Structure formats: C-alpha cells, structure tokens
Amino acid sequence: MRNQLPVVSCQLPVQSSVVGRPSLASLSKRRIHLSEGHGFSRAVSFAKKFRALAPEVSILSFRAAFVFFVVCLCLSIAASAQTVVLKGGKLLTITHGTVDNGVVVMQNGKITAVGGPGTAIPAGAQVIDVTGMTVYPGLIDAETHLGLTEIGAEAMTNDLVEPSDEIMPHMHVYDAFHAETELIPVTRINGITNAIVAPAEGDSLPGQDSFIQLAGGNRDEMILGRDVALPMNVSGDQRRRGGGGEGGIGGRFPSTRMGVVAQLRQTFLDAQDYASKQNAPASSASGDKAAPARPGKRDLKMEALLPYLQGKRPVVLTAHQADEVLTAVELAREFNLHVILNHVDKAENVVDQIAAYRVPVIVGPIYTFPGDEERYDAVYRIPAELAKRGVKIAFATYGDDHNARNLPYQAGYAVAFGLPYDDALKAITINPAEMFGVADQLGSLDVGKTANVVVANGDPLDVRTDVKHVFIQGKEIPLESKQTRLRDMYMPK
Amino acid sequence: MQMRKWTIVPALLLLAIACAAQQGNMPNASIAAVPAALPQSQPAVASGDVVIRGGTIMTATHGNIQNGAILIHNGKIAAIGQTVNAPAGAKVIDATGKFVTPGIIDAHSHSALDGDVNEATSPVVPHMMMKDAFDYQAKDIYRALASGVTSELLLHGSADMIGGQAVVIKNKYGLERDQLLFPGAPQSIKFASGENPRRVFGSRNQLPSTRMGNFEVMRAAFIEAREYMRDWDDYNGKVKNGDKSARAPKKDLKLEALADILRGKLLVQIHCYRADELLTELEIAKEFGYKVRGFHHALEAYKVAPQIAAAGTSIATFADWWGYKQEAWDAIPWNAVISMRKGVKVAIKSDSDDYVRRLNQEAGKMMRYGGATEQEALQMVTINPAWIIGVDDKTGSLDVGKDADITIWTGHPLSTVALADKVLIDGEVYFDRSLPGLGLTHYSKPMRSEGGGFGGDDSGVQQ
Numbered sequence: 001m002r003n004q005l006p007v008v009s010c011q012l013p014v015q016s017s018v019v020g021r022p023s024l025a026s027l028s029k030r031r032i033h034l035s036e037g038h039g040f041s042r043a044v045s046f047a048k049k050f051r052a053l054a055p056e057v058s059i060l061s062f063r064a065a066f067v068f069f070v071v072c073l074c075l076s077i078a079a080s081a082q083t084v085v086l087k088g089g090k091l092l093t094i095t096h097g098t099v100d101n102g103v104v105v106m107q108n109g110k111i112t113a114v115g116g117p118g119t120a121i122p123a124g125a126q127v128i129d130v131t132g133m134t135v136y137p138g139l140i141d142a143e144t145h146l147g148l149t150e151i152g153a154e155a156m157t158n159d160l161v162e163p164s165d166e167i168m169p170h171m172h173v174y175d176a177f178h179a180e181t182e183l184i185p186v187t188r189i190n191g192i193t194n195a196i197v198a199p200a201e202g203d204s205l206p207g208q209d210s211f212i213q214l215a216g217g218n219r220d221e222m223i224l225g226r227d228v229a230l231p232m233n234v235s236g237d238q239r240r241r242g243g244g245g246e247g248g249i250g251g252r253f254p255s256t257r258m259g260v261v262a263q264l265r266q267t268f269l270d271a272q273d274y275a276s277k278q279n280a281p282a283s284s285a286s287g288d289k290a291a292p293a294r295p296g297k298r299d300l301k302m303e304a305l306l307p308y309l310q311g312k313r314p315v316v317l318t319a320h321q322a323d324e325v326l327t328a329v330e331l332a333r334e335f336n337l338h339v340i341l342n343h344v345d346k347a348e349n350v351v352d353q354i355a356a357y358r359v360p361v362i363v364g365p366i367y368t369f370p371g372d373e374e375r376y377d378a379v380y381r382i383p384a385e386l387a388k389r390g391v392k393i394a395f396a397t398y399g400d401d402h403n404a405r406n407l408p409y410q411a412g413y414a415v416a417f418g419l420p421y422d423d424a425l426k427a428i429t430i431n432p433a434e435m436f437g438v439a440d441q442l443g444s445l446d447v448g449k450t451a452n453v454v455v456a457n458g459d460p461l462d463v464r465t466d467v468k469h470v471f472i473q474g475k476e477i478p479l480e481s482k483q484t485r486l487r488d489m490y491m492p493k
Numbered sequence: 494m495q496m497r498k499w500t501i502v503p504a505l506l507l508l509a510i511a512c513a514a515q516q517g518n519m520p521n522a523s524i525a526a527v528p529a530a531l532p533q534s535q536p537a538v539a540s541g542d543v544v545i546r547g548g549t550i551m552t553a554t555h556g557n558i559q560n561g562a563i564l565i566h567n568g569k570i571a572a573i574g575q576t577v578n579a580p581a582g583a584k585v586i587d588a589t590g591k592f593v594t595p596g597i598i599d600a601h602s603h604s605a606l607d608g609d610v611n612e613a614t615s616p617v618v619p620h621m622m623m624k625d626a627f628d629y630q631a632k633d634i635y636r637a638l639a640s641g642v643t644s645e646l647l648l649h650g651s652a653d654m655i656g657g658q659a660v661v662i663k664n665k666y667g668l669e670r671d672q673l674l675f676p677g678a679p680q681s682i683k684f685a686s687g688e689n690p691r692r693v694f695g696s697r698n699q700l701p702s703t704r705m706g707n708f709e710v711m712r713a714a715f716i717e718a719r720e721y722m723r724d725w726d727d728y729n730g731k732v733k734n735g736d737k738s739a740r741a742p743k744k745d746l747k748l749e750a751l752a753d754i755l756r757g758k759l760l761v762q763i764h765c766y767r768a769d770e771l772l773t774e775l776e777i778a779k780e781f782g783y784k785v786r787g788f789h790h791a792l793e794a795y796k797v798a799p800q801i802a803a804a805g806t807s808i809a810t811f812a813d814w815w816g817y818k819q820e821a822w823d824a825i826p827w828n829a830v831i832s833m834r835k836g837v838k839v840a841i842k843s844d845s846d847d848y849v850r851r852l853n854q855e856a857g858k859m860m861r862y863g864g865a866t867e868q869e870a871l872q873m874v875t876i877n878p879a880w881i882i883g884v885d886d887k888t889g890s891l892d893v894g895k896d897a898d899i900t901i902w903t904g905h906p907l908s909t910v911a912l913a914d915k916v917l918i919d920g921e922v923y924f925d926r927s928l929p930g931l932g933l934t935h936y937s938k939p940m941r942s943e944g945g946g947f948g949g950d951d952s953g954v955q956q
Contacts, residue, residue, distance in 0.1 A: 150816070151816055152817035154818070376640070402814070402815055402816040402817060403813055403815075406813070412909030415909075415910055416911065416912050417912075461910075462910070463857040463907070464860045464907060464908060465861065466861045483825040483826065483827075486823060487827040490795045491863070492831070
C-alpha cells in the first residue's frame, strides 16, 4: 500500500516542511551541531598520544620539553574546563542505591566521582546546583527503530525491513541509520541516551542491530556498536507474506509457523555447513595434501550468522505467546545460541518456564492487549511476575519510535502493577546494558563509566516529571528539538 | 435528547404495537415497563444511598477536598464537601489514602464498533448511525472501564469528508445495549479532512484526491442540502397556505442529515490536523451557518489557537503523538497547553483502544508540557471532553446534581502509578479491582472473542 503512494508525496520530510511552510525555513538552519562540542574528545586522544611519548621526553632538548610543558598546561586547563559537577541532587546510582544531597563529577566524558556531599569538587570545575532534583544514568531503550524511520506513513522515509526474503541476516542497520533524524533530539531530551536500533520484525531473520548513543555529529559518532545482536522471529508476518496463511494463494514457502521454523532450522544447518567448509584446512577432495586452503565462495547470509552460531553475540528471540516462546527457545538451544527473549506479552502461563531458561527478557511493550477472557491487567503484570522469579528484564518502546521518549513511563506503569521500583529503574538502565555487553561503560552512576547523566525535577518514571539536564559523554545536550523550536515560536510569553 | 423524526416515529409505532399486543393478557404495570425497552432508556439506578468517605477528592471544577465526602442519592451526586449528612444505612465506600475524581471521558473513540468504523464508499455519509454498529459486548469497553473511563464518544472514522453520526455511551459493561447509551446526550456528527479522505478516494481515482477536492465535496453537499431544505420550506409554506395541490418532496436520509447540520441540530466534530485546514473548516462553517463543536486531533491548533477560540470551538487532541504521517509532522506536546492559554477549551482523547486505558497519564503529561495546573490537566479528560460531547451538564465533574460517574484511584490520578480501584457510573460500582476474575460487578459470562489491536481502530485509516 505504501508503494502505491504518489511520487509527489514522497518528499523528504524536512524538505517538504520547508517548502510548504516558508516560515520554518530558518528552523532547519538551527540544527544542533554537536560536532562543535567534540573538541574535547580530540583533546583526549591528543593527550593519549602525549602520554605515549612521555618516556622519550627526557632525551629531548630543553626547548622541546618546555613546549611539551606548555602544551600539557593548556591541555589541563582545557580538561578542567570540561569538568562538570552536579551538586546537591538525589542520585539514583542503580548499582549502589540512592545518595541524597549527592555529587557527580564528570570529566573528559567519564564519570570520575560519585558520592555524598563530602565528595571533593575539582578546582575550576563548572558546578551545577541540582538541589531538589533527581540525578540518574541515561536511559537505555532495548529496542527501537530510531534512525530507520521519519514519518510513519511516508514510505520513502522508512528503512525498516527488507521484505524480499525471510532470511536476511546480512542486512545491517548501520547501512540505513539516518543520524540526522528529528526523532533522536525529541527522544534524548527526555533522558534516553542510548538505544538498540533493530530492523522491523517482518522477516524471520530481518538483519542485525546496532547500539547507538543519541548524540554525535554524524553516524560514526552515534553508532557505538555495529551488528551487536540478531533478531529472530517465529511469530511475525513473514509466514503470511509467503503463502497468504495456511491454504493461502501466494504459494510461497513458508506460509505457516511450521514452515517458518523449518526454514530457520535449515538456515542454521546451512550456516554450520558453510562454517565447516570455510574452516577446512585444505581441499581434501583432490587428495592433494600440498594444495593450499581454498575457501569456498563467500556467502554474506551465511557469514552473518557465524558469530551467533559461535555464541559470541546475542540472538533476540521474538515471541509473544507461550507456544512461540517454547518453539523459539527450543530452536535456539538446538544451535547453542546466546538468547535474549523479546516481548513475551502473552506468555503469562509460562513465566515459570521462562525463569527456568535463565535468559534475560525484553518485556513488552506492556500496552499490547490481553488475550480473550483475560483480566485487563494480564499483560501489565508480566514484568512483575518475571522479576519476582529472578528474571533480568528490560523495557523497549519497539514500534512506538516517535515516542521512544516515553520509555520510563512503561517502567512506571509496571511499578503500578507490582514491579519493585528498583527493578523498574534497572530495566531501563543497567539491565539492557548488561544484555548487550556494555555494562562496563553504561547503565549506572559509577566511576569510570561514560558520563551519560540525566537531571530531572522528580521521579523519572512519572509522566509529570520534567527533564532539566541531559549529558551525553559528559557534554550537556541543549534541550532542543524540532518540537521545542515550534513551541518557542508559539508559546505565549 | 434530540431524536429525529424518522427514528422516533417508528419507535413510537413499535411501542404502540407492543402495547396493543400486550394489553390483552398483561397487567397494567407492564405498560410502565415497556419504555425501558426503548433506546435511551433510564439507567439502572442504584436504589440505596452511597457515601464515599476519605481520600483526596478532585472535583475538576472547584479544586480539591482533602479527606472529604460525597453523598450519592438516586445515582446523582447529592452532596459533596468536607462532610455530608449521610442517611443511616447508606453504603459506605472508604477511600482513605486514595484519590477520587470524576469518571474519565474520552471524546474520540472507535471502540466497540466491531471494525465498522468507516462507510468509505462515498465521501458524504451523514446518515450513517454508529449506534447501528455498536457492539456493546466488546471488551474494549471493559478495559476502558477498568482504566477509570466512564463515558466515550464513539465516532465514525475519518475516511469521509462528512461521516456518520456518533453514539455516546456510558461504560456499564455487562448490561444490555440500550442501557449503555448515555441518556439525553445530544447527537454528534463526524467530519474529516486532509490526508485520509484524499487518499481513500484518490487511490480509486475518485473525487476527492486533493485537499481542494476535499473541501469542494463538502461545499457541494451543503449547497445540495440547502436546496433540499428550500424545497421542503416551499412545500410547508404551500400547505400552510392551504394549497391542496402541494406535493411533498421525497424524504432523503442523507440530505435530511445534512440539513440537520445546517439547522444546528448536530454537534459537528471535525478530524483536522493542519493549521490551514482548521481555518478553512471554520470558514466553511461560517459560510453555511453551523458551529464547529470540536476539532479532533487538531495537532496544529497551537498555530491558529486565537481563531479557534474566537469561533467557540474546542479541540480534542493527543498528548504527544506525532510524526506518524505527514500532517502530524508539526505536532508538539505543548499543543494542548498553548491552545488552552490562548482561550481554547482542550480535551486529551485517545482515538485508540490502547490509549483510552491511560488517559489519566496522558493528561498528567500536560502538567509537564507547558505547566498545566493539576485541575487544568484533570479537566482535559473530564469536564472538557464532556463539553465537547455535550453532556457537561450531566457528567465530567464532582458537582451536586450531576450523575455519580466517579473513579477512585490508588494513587495520584495524573501520575504513572495510579490504578483505577473502583469505578462508579450513575452511583453504582461497575468495576472493582479487588474482585477476583475480571473485577466486574455486572458481568459473569465468559468474554466474547473479537479482533482489535493497537492502531487498528480506525480501520484502514491512519488516525
């Protein structure tokens, strides 16, 4: 249906708003240029080079040593200018409880101190008084399409999934990621600083996820990890696309869940076979032991699956209802995949089974409807039921990309239905960081971690709370977006 | 109740036949019972008095009462204040530590229509009656009720420039169809504009396929309706003058409905996004002499709020939805508060079987986006949508004389963590969270299975 849209309407969103509304033309020039702020990261790498040179300084001339001293002095001034201290706030550290009247020191993009009111404040630091505010680590959304979509209904602004085949693991989100999307500033000023970007669930294997931070001058500054996970779906629309459902007229395999699973199983078998051939020491067919190793023709699809078959990176299993959970995990176990379960929104009957798997779960979105005959809160209660059983959970806004900013409210609503508050906070910070292997850098207020820090005037999980400061890599992000610029044009003074 | 002739006449006829048929073998008392079968019948009213005591009472019109009380008599709010004189034997609901608000009202819903949202075979279908598609057993109603929502305006979809006529319901889940209809609610009609009509008809190479086409279709319809009204006026004039040769024009359902718009008998509810279209709609309304009750979605209302306010038109908008289509590209979450500050009456609505379940949270966001006060935010999901629907004299606030449509919350109703604990409609509890199973008081059967899902409400049409 999207393909039938008249060509004339398939303009890029920014162009059309500028063309259609000349009064907004000036807005597009007021984009935030974060690259300006990245001078400090250049300074850091500069400093590293100098540290490497330091042993040689003793043999340099006095003059060179003097120049080095001056440069170091300048650097230290530059560094202290980059030091920001948040003082007086209530710290939600995530990993070591709450600290009242706390202090967070951010230097060179890292958190360098976290503590109570007695924490030393470096001389020359910029001190921001956040008394009465709440300070917490940047939130992490465990599944979005940020950068893959701009306007929902405009096909030319969407690069969500490649529907020509069900098995597309060689699609890379980073190849479509649009760093300049207006969705990212809208999202980050509500305190979401990092996210998984995944392709949509239209295929059984729709491609590989990237892990992003929601600030940076260009794609390479924003994508922190390429191909960090492989989504796998046994429950998407792909089976209907093939054959129009069971007995459908499309006539293309697969058209049923059996077909989808068989196709996936064969795919992993093929990849194992491919791996064994690629790894063969020499051509044994010819019997010539002297012949050099000659790998077969490269197959990008197969190649893409290898790190996952080796268990090096997680496979994110999409499964909504109980039978899909069981089927998907069974298949994953068969190939020793490293599993993260996703959704499980209609799987309340198998929460014990899910806990027994001992795998982390991206739960929800919890706003899907309960099944027939079910109580209104059947889905809302699933995060609490999983957490109660010791399952590590994370939340995701998957599919609601324009309002990925509302991630914390999903966690808050799960609290209303029994999820302990601390578990809710972890589910949008340290838990997704652990699931995707970045917990050493993100997800809590701890010394040494990337300084992604948010300051708000209340409980981050409450819809009434306003975010007042967002720091990404220690740099303060202006609280501006396309939407705030329009607000500022029309809000009565 | 503004019931039109051709619905009331057959209804009375049926009543007469029913009475005639029954008179032979039924006692006289049965005659009094017959009107209960009519549409818009009296609600099932609690016979006993009810007192809600304790908690924070948020009236939506005159501030909060800490640790107050509400007396309900005959399904109406009989007294409200710090204390009330409750008769002995009144049923007491203890709300200590809880919050009490008017029932939440959704001024834009397509729930419970079993997918029959758009009669998209013509861009002008004002004679479609949503009541004819009203699936009163749909579980959307249960879920909305369990989320503190007591009334909804079930609208025709946005495929057509002039859509059908809405039905106003009270979420008395478990009762029979006619007991869910809001007694005395005025009739609303749904108009649309912008992308949806031009896409639906344009994709078939029909008029309209542009916004120019959209509005011409509307103007042409009203011009035709004027001619129809003139024909009837001529005829009625002749009859009045004793002209025996006068021939009545043919009754035309569609033109009669359009004429009712021009006669001011219907509340006009218009799906409209862009600022330019909001102005055009007001212009056409002025040209043809009807009022626009509410602009729905109205995502660019903040750009032309003074003009909307001057027309006495309200808006029913989303809290923070944006970007799902081109005409939602300039949506901002400050729309509601900017428009309100410029004099527009503002409601936050769902247009979704999903979001209807947390309209209280959506209203809470308005405290943050632009600094609505607590009462202003609460009004956006209570008294203001009640005004848009035309039932603000009956519901939407905790005031003496109003229907006792009341939600008791476990926490602050504008926060993320509040749950609807008990929901009363006309003074009777319809949902009680503490009950096992579904938490329903008037329903014991297994639930009907039915489709539905997020965003699938306005079938084939994007919001």
